[in-house]
Amino acid sequence: MIALYRSASTSAAASRPTSPQWFECGCHGSQYNQAGEKKAGPAPRGLDRFAMSVNGGALTVDTGVIIQGPPIGTNTTGQGG
Numbered sequence: 001m002i003a004l005y006r007s008a009s010t011s012a013a014a015s016r017p018t019s020p021q022w023f024e025c026g027c028h029g030s031q032y033n034q035a036g037e038k039k040a041g042p043a044p045r046g047l048d049r050f051a052m053s054v055n056g057g058a059l060t061v062d063t064g065v066i067i068q069g070p071p072i073g074t075n076t077t078g079q080g081g
Contacts, residue, residue, distance in 0.1 A: 003050040003061045004036045005069075015047060021079060023047065033079040037070050046070040 004023075006015050015023040015032060022039075023032040030041030037046040046069035051062040 001052070001059075002035060003052050005048040005050060005066060007048070033075075033077050035070075035077050037074045037076065037079075038072055039079070045072060046074060 004015075015025045015030075018024045018031075021034045023034075023036070024030070025041065025043065028042050030043035031039045032043075032047050033039055035046075036049065048069045049067045051065035051067060053060050053062070
């Protein structure tokens with residue numbers, strides 16, 4: 001499970017789902033796979049993520065801790081692009 005930050009790394013533009021497997025930045029057209037890895041467009045990296053933890057069966061997403069998105073070329077899903 002990954003908690004992705006909707007803002008594209010090129011700006012504060014929100015990335016939106018374009019299918020169950022892909023996200024796209026509405027401003028610059030960068031495309032990301034389901035894991036937030038950059039596959040096309042001008043973004044300098046994949047989508048940033050939020051830190052998460054599980055305590056007592058409850059999932060907590062810490063929106064105060066942003067983890068920089070994966071570098072260009074990362075492909076953990078096998079999705080092309």
